[in-house]
Amino acid sequence: MSPRTGRPKSENPKNIDVKVRFDEESNKKLLEYCEYHHITRTEAIRKAVDLLLQQK
Template sequence: MSPKIGRPPKDNPRNINLNIRLTKQESADIQECAEKMKITRTDAIMKGINLLKAELDRQ
């Protein structure tokens, strides 16, 4: 058999889906931040989560 083809597996894969409900304004805010920082919406949300975690760790 030939070796597996495709991307190698990640050490910490993002395999959990989280569905949230947002207002139009909240969605637009995330989109605006992502565009200004030239990152994806997912990365913008992850940065927000990391900021919250860092704030909790400081307390």
């Protein structure tokens, strides 16, 4: 029997899907931020949530 192939299981899987609606200006600002910092929109939104939660 051959060993399992593929990616190993993640310790913290991202299996929850969230849909967000933005207006044109907010989306433009988000895309500019992401391009400047070389990150994805998802990464930027996760960082924003973390910052909000740190402000308790």
